[in-house]
Amino acid sequence: MKKILLSVLIMVGTAAAIAQVPSTLSYQGILVKTSPPADAGKPVDDGTHFVRFRLFNVPTGGTAVYSSTGTGSGNSVTTYKGMFSFIIGSGSPGNDPIPAGIFNEQLYVEIEADGVTLTPRVPLTTTPYTFRAQTANALSATLAIANGGTGATTAAAARTNLGLGSLSTLSAVGSSEITDGSVATVDLADNSVTSAKIVDGTIATNDLADNSVTAAKIADGTIANADINAAAGIAVTKLAAGTNGQVLTTTGGVPTWTTPAAGGTVTNVATGTGLTGGPITTTGTISIATGGVTSTLLADNSVTSAKIVDATIATTDLADGLITTAKLGDNSVTSAKIVDGTIATADIADGAITAAKLAAGSTLSGSGAANRVAFWSGTSALSSSSTLTWNGTNFGIGPATAGNFLHVAADVTGTSVATMEGHSGTSSRGPGITFLRSKGSVATPTAVTDGDYLGGVGALGRTTSAYNISSGIQFEVDGTVSGTSVPGRIVFSTTTAGFSTTSEKMRLTSNGRLGIGTASPEFPLDVNFAVGASTAKFGASNPVCLVANAPMVGFNIFWGSGYTYHSNNFGGIITFNQEVSGGFSFNTAPSGSAGTSATVTPRMVINNSGNVGIGTTNPGSKLHVAGADWSISPLLLTSTSGNAGATLRFSAPDVGGRVYDIIGSTGTGASMGAGSFGIWDNTGGAYRFVISPTGTVGIGLTTPTFKLDLPNTATDAGGRGRSNSWVTYSDNRVKTNQQPLNYGLKEIMMLNPKKYVHHSSTFESGSLKLLDGTATVGLIAQEVYPLIPEVVYKPSDETNDLWSLDYTKLVPVLIKAIHEQQALITNQNSAIADMKAELAELRKMIMAQQPKEGTTSTASIGKE
Numbered sequence: 001m002k003k004i005l006l007s008v009l010i011m012v013g014t015a016a017a018i019a020q021v022p023s024t025l026s027y028q029g030i031l032v033k034t035s036p037p038a039d040a041g042k043p044v045d046d047g048t049h050f051v052r053f054r055l056f057n058v059p060t061g062g063t064a065v066y067s068s069t070g071t072g073s074g075n076s077v078t079t080y081k082g083m084f085s086f087i088i089g090s091g092s093p094g095n096d097p098i099p100a101g102i103f104n105e106q107l108y109v110e111i112e113a114d115g116v117t118l119t120p121r122v123p124l125t126t127t128p129y130t131f132r133a134q135t136a137n138a139l140s141a142t143l144a145i146a147n148g149g150t151g152a153t154t155a156a157a158a159r160t161n162l163g164l165g166s167l168s169t170l171s172a173v174g175s176s177e178i179t180d181g182s183v184a185t186v187d188l189a190d191n192s193v194t195s196a197k198i199v200d201g202t203i204a205t206n207d208l209a210d211n212s213v214t215a216a217k218i219a220d221g222t223i224a225n226a227d228i229n230a231a232a233g234i235a236v237t238k239l240a241a242g243t244n245g246q247v248l249t250t251t252g253g254v255p256t257w258t259t260p261a262a263g264g265t266v267t268n269v270a271t272g273t274g275l276t277g278g279p280i281t282t283t284g285t286i287s288i289a290t291g292g293v294t295s296t297l298l299a300d301n302s303v304t305s306a307k308i309v310d311a312t313i314a315t316t317d318l319a320d321g322l323i324t325t326a327k328l329g330d331n332s333v334t335s336a337k338i339v340d341g342t343i344a345t346a347d348i349a350d351g352a353i354t355a356a357k358l359a360a361g362s363t364l365s366g367s368g369a370a371n372r373v374a375f376w377s378g379t380s381a382l383s384s385s386s387t388l389t390w391n392g393t394n395f396g397i398g399p400a401t402a403g404n405f406l407h408v409a410a411d412v413t414g415t416s417v418a419t420m421e422g423h424s425g426t427s428s429r430g431p432g433i434t435f436l437r438s439k440g441s442v443a444t445p446t447a448v449t450d451g452d453y454l455g456g457v458g459a460l461g462r463t464t465s466a467y468n469i470s471s472g473i474q475f476e477v478d479g480t481v482s483g484t485s486v487p488g489r490i491v492f493s494t495t496t497a498g499f500s501t502t503s504e505k506m507r508l509t510s511n512g513r514l515g516i517g518t519a520s521p522e523f524p525l526d527v528n529f530a531v532g533a534s535t536a537k538f539g540a541s542n543p544v545c546l547v548a549n550a551p552m553v554g555f556n557i558f559w560g561s562g563y564t565y566h567s568n569n570f571g572g573i574i575t576f577n578q579e580v581s582g583g584f585s586f587n588t589a590p591s592g593s594a595g596t597s598a599t600v601t602p603r604m605v606i607n608n609s610g611n612v613g614i615g616t617t618n619p620g621s622k623l624h625v626a627g628a629d630w631s632i633s634p635l636l637l638t639s640t641s642g643n644a645g646a647t648l649r650f651s652a653p654d655v656g657g658r659v660y661d662i663i664g665s666t667g668t669g670a671s672m673g674a675g676s677f678g679i680w681d682n683t684g685g686a687y688r689f690v691i692s693p694t695g696t697v698g699i700g701l702t703t704p705t706f707k708l709d710l711p712n713t714a715t716d717a718g719g720r721g722r723s724n725s726w727v728t729y730s731d732n733r734v735k736t737n738q739q740p741l742n743y744g745l746k747e748i749m750m751l752n753p754k755k756y757v758h759h760s761s762t763f764e765s766g767s768l769k770l771l772d773g774t775a776t777v778g779l780i781a782q783e784v785y786p787l788i789p790e791v792v793y794k795p796s797d798e799t800n801d802l803w804s805l806d807y808t809k810l811v812p813v814l815i816k817a818i819h820e821q822q823a824l825i826t827n828q829n830s831a832i833a834d835m836k837a838e839l840a841e842l843r844k845m846i847m848a849q850q851p852k853e854g855t856t857s858t859a860s861i862g863k864e
Helices: 127-138 745-750 807-848
Strands: 003-011 025-033 047-056 075-079 083-088 108-113 247-251 254-258 372-376 382-390 395-397 406-408 453-462 467-477 488-494 503-508 514-516 525-527 534-538 544-547 552-555 557-559 563-565 569-576 584-592 601-606 612-614 623-625 646-652 658-664 677-681 686-691 697-699 754-764 767-778
Touching: 025 047, 047 083, 075 083, 563 569, 563 584, 745 807
Parallel strands: 395 406, 514 525, 612 623
Antiparallel strands: 003 025, 025 083, 047 075, 047 108, 247 254, 372 382, 382 395, 453 467, 467 488, 488 503, 503 514, 534 544, 544 552, 552 557, 552 569, 557 563, 569 584, 584 601, 601 612, 646 658, 658 677, 677 686, 686 697, 754 767
16 A cells, blocks of 8 residues: 655754754654545554655755665654654664754755655755754854854854844855965954964964963973073072072082172182183173084084074084985085095995986997897996897897897796796786787888788797697787777687697687687687587586587586496486487486496476476476376475475466466465465465365365365355255264154244344454345254254354354254154044044934924033
């Protein structure tokens, strides 16, 4: 049953101005039915349904920026008269949170209800965009701003008269949105620049306000002599106070206030190393002498480039190995800075000197054998190679005389003569050989044409007198050359035993076809041999062998002069047009030894009419199964699932498309019970015939109670049957403890025949549900049971079964009632006869009392 959303309401909590903005959407809707037509527009049944919500930034297509997930078909909701509500993005299990910052553009919500995606998508209106007020959470609530402010700063405290229009552009401001150098002092809030925001070592003197560095800002013991301005002087008030009469002296290098001995005076002030102006006995000035500041007096890293006079550092000023590459700026050492003749071999990196660095006209001298390639012998002189030769045209590695442009010859002691090594960070790059071919010359190359040889690799072996060709791979043009396209093929050739030249054995064409035994392959793999033996094998110990000209596929069996085992194992073969003309035959063979003949037996055939035979080579039906031992079923249907049974389906597409399934040994999940056999009307969706595991048979019932059980259906097509005769067992030999029947006319007279409407029925959750009905006549089983219980079936559980009445068992009771009634009739007839005789006697007596003619008499009859 499909459903649509008839009514939708989406809203977001509006307390964002003074509280945490919820990252959720509140959603209410109504689910209504779309089918059947009579129910269209009505709310769905109350219960559990599944919905899923997705947010997109486009009205159609695109990729969702958010999706509530849920399990199964989505998020579970409970409806009442079709209405439901749901909080999107609550973060509860199966309801993912909505990501922050996605409401900076127009969004559309897509709804899916019970697996049906609704269209079109619904655009989100202004209210959900209050998500973007999340930005204001990080701003100070004490900022004084004017109402109607337009920026994040002014929005922080505007709690009244702040429309959504003023928040429409709010979003997180990153470094990319701020123009370099545009943040002024007035833009920074007080105390907003912390130590973490300042690059280490970048605060200069002019960055510090006068008197801004207090004692608390200076690390203890870090003010050195160089930090004190020579002209500033240290006021006495800056010295730690001593007591009256003490003087400042140095003890062990530590200034200390001490009390001098009584009566002493300073008579001489001497100057230390690097100072001049002393000794002073009365007055004078002490200063730093020229050259008085030595290396030991300089703190590490205290001399910067600005302190060094340009061009004053000489070689003697630099210690050996003192200046590393990291100490030199790029391109700082020019030729003028290098002492002539001081660059040694060790100073030059390998490969650093290119040809451009060699002076024009320079020569290398040396001597050696003719046509030998020169090489450095470890000294400044050249030597001739014993293995490399060059005659101006051919280059040789190994031979005394090169026979081709490149000729390599050697006594092989390893696994190869030549090695190509290549290294690359790109997966498609590596060592390789490229053949270049034209129809012209090196100076004037021209285009190749179809069939031209482009290059190749050949292998020759030495015979007693010369090297002769053994095999080769040729690269050739395979088609018309046009533009930049040169179609190609690869031809593989070998020399057959007894021959002295190669012949083609395989080729790969430009259209990707591989031919073996043919120069014109017509298929992706074209194997062409004239012999009738197996032409292809796939696998090792138990291979698949193919025969081309006599079509067959062998499994561990190949065809030569007959069927032959490939290895020690069982075998099989599929043949065409062999045992069955124009059809296929599937054969098996018992286990055999490799190389021995195999005897194959047909197991299944498909003839040219499409009939399938199992156990027979001449099937007469679409499926013909034959077996010699019927104690073993020739057809066995099983199911590997414990909840299902084996099924055999019958379909008549030409007659209404009716489909029936014969289901045997049903599983635990079947409504007719495990181990039952039934006929299922797949089209009608009901069991038509069931045999239970106990042997009871139901027609129209899934759980029959009796050996033959029909449903309580009031129609002719339901619980009624028809027959010319219904015979029941009544053999005296099977009836023991025979006794006279105690029921009869009395019980029959107490029965209450009725006319009524008999309803079809079913049981649902232990309750009887009445369906359609038909007017009829009969008895009520519950009324008959107290009178004649033997003719009534009383169910053991009335919540799942009905009372029943066996009308045929009333026949003996009716017969007994007729007997009793006939006895009464006989007795009454006898009494009537007696009464008639008495009346006749009375008549005679009366007649005897009549007077004779001529006389008069009177008489009276009656009581006195």
